[in-house]
Amino acid sequence: MDFLYVKSLHIVFVITWFAALFYMVRLFIYTTEAQNKEENEKKILTEQLLTMQRKLWYIIGWPGAIGSLVFGFWMLFLNWSYYLTQPWMWLKLIFVGFLVLYHLQCQILFKKQRNGIFKWNSFQLRLYNELATVFLVGIVFLVVVKSTGSLVWSLLGLFIFAALLMAFVTIYKNMRDKEGKKKQENNPTTPES
Numbered sequence: 040m041d042f043l044y045v046k047s048l049h050i051v052f053v054i055t056w057f058a059a060l061f062y063m064v065r066l067f068i069y070t071t072e073a074q075n076k077e078e079n080e081k082k083i084l085t086e087q088l089l090t091m092q093r094k095l096w097y098i099i100g101w102p103g104a105i106g107s108l109v110f111g112f113w114m115l116f117l118n119w120s121y122y123l124t125q126p127w128m129w130l131k132l133i134f135v136g137f138l139v140l141y142h143l144q145c146q147i148l149f150k151k152q153r154n155g156i157f158k159w160n161s162f163q164l165r166l167y168n169e170l171a172t173v174f175l176v177g178i179v180f181l182v183v184v185k186s187t188g189s190l191v192w193s194l195l196g197l198f199i200f201a202a203l204l205m206a207f208v209t210i211y212k213n214m215r216d217k218e219g220k221k222k223q224e225n226n227p228t229t230p231e232s
């Protein structure tokens with residue numbers, strides 16, 4: 040198959056994979072938060088969210104991951120002598136390795152939630168969700184710029200970006216906490232959501 044077709048399919052599967060990763064962790068958050076609802080609402084929400092998780096994970100998530108890796112390594116194979124001499128490609132492969140570990144951790148969280156185990160709270164899951172964004176930014180910049188020149192500045196920029204994401208998640212959590220307290224004060228008989 041022509042290199043450009045392989046590259047196009049790789050890009051399609053990468054987009055699919057990231058879409059699944061972003062949405063899957065959001066579903067983990069919603070499922071975790073559903074555990075704080077009244078029993079009837081909790082049961083209905085949890086059942087629906089677990090169904091959505093299963094469909095997303097097996098119909099979009101895993102095929103996206105497998106397709107990305109298959110077509111990515113196919114591209115490497117087609118231009119082996121070029122890619123493996125490029126420092127940016129090695130750094131990209133390290134990021135991809137961490138992304139695969141992220142995906143596998145999502146698989147573990149998926150299995151645990153299906154078994155009614157919710158060890159991570161919604162704030163921890165929100166922070167975890169932003170990790171995929173950091174991988175996405177790092178990989179895209181490496182592929183487009185094709186350079187590890189000024190690697191220190193690039194990593195510093197990525198670190199600052201990650202810190203800003205974490206700060207926004209923390210600010211959002213604080214806003215939700217304040218909103219929840221106001222609701223609780225205004226209606227003390229309603230359980231906190």
